[in-house]
Amino acid sequence: MTRRRHRRGAALFLTLVTLAIVTLIAAEVLRSMIAAQRQSRLAADELQAQWLAESAVAKALVQSRSQPEYQGETWRADIGDRTGVAEIRVEKSSDSPSRIVVETRFPDHPWRRVAVSRTYPISSTSRASGNENRLQENMP
Numbered sequence: 001m002t003r004r005r006h007r008r009g010a011a012l013f014l015t016l017v018t019l020a021i022v023t024l025i026a027a028e029v030l031r032s033m034i035a036a037q038r039q040s041r042l043a044a045d046e047l048q049a050q051w052l053a054e055s056a057v058a059k060a061l062v063q064s065r066s067q068p069e070y071q072g073e074t075w076r077a078d079i080g081d082r083t084g085v086a087e088i089r090v091e092k093s094s095d096s097p098s099r100i101v102v103e104t105r106f107p108d109h110p111w112r113r114v115a116v117s118r119t120y121p122i123s124s125t126s127r128a129s130g131n132e133n134r135l136q137e138n139m140p
Contacts, residue, residue: 042114049084049106049116052077056086056102057120064090064100064122072101082107098122 056075063070072089084106092098102118 045106045114046116048079049104049114052079052084052086052106053102053104053116053118056088056104057100057118060088060090060100060102061122076108079106084108 055077059075060070060072063073070090072087075086075088077084077086084104085108086102086104089101090098091101099122100118100120102120104116104118105113106116107113
């Protein structure tokens with residue numbers, strides 16, 4: 001009789017250890033999936049911030065060509081269910097070529113966001129010829 005109780009106790013212990021191992025494996029798989037999902041979202045947000053910066057530069061080029069006094073703006077763009085912000089500055093100088101400086105944040109959230117900066121020089125020849133496709137990008 002004591003032998004049978006001993007076997008039942010060992011079987012219960014073995015079952016609990018197996019259950020604990022399966023639970024730990026499931027928790028690790030879940031943690032890995034959550035990390036992969038966060039990484040994927042971060043990559044998508046970074047790409048969206050880059051596209052927002054490109055759009056902001058195009059917007060600044062159009063505005064600066066149609067309005068010579070244009071100095072920039074803060075542009076809020078609704079993208080899906082989130083909002084991105086692009087701060088556009090047109091810096092004009094007499095001794096160096098003018099340039100467009102764009103700083104974007106996507107999404108517009110205090111700490112969960114991706115920030116992208118772009119600087120595009122605008123030479124006076126490209127302004128006169130309307131050759132905006134030949135701008136050079138300078139990334140920090």
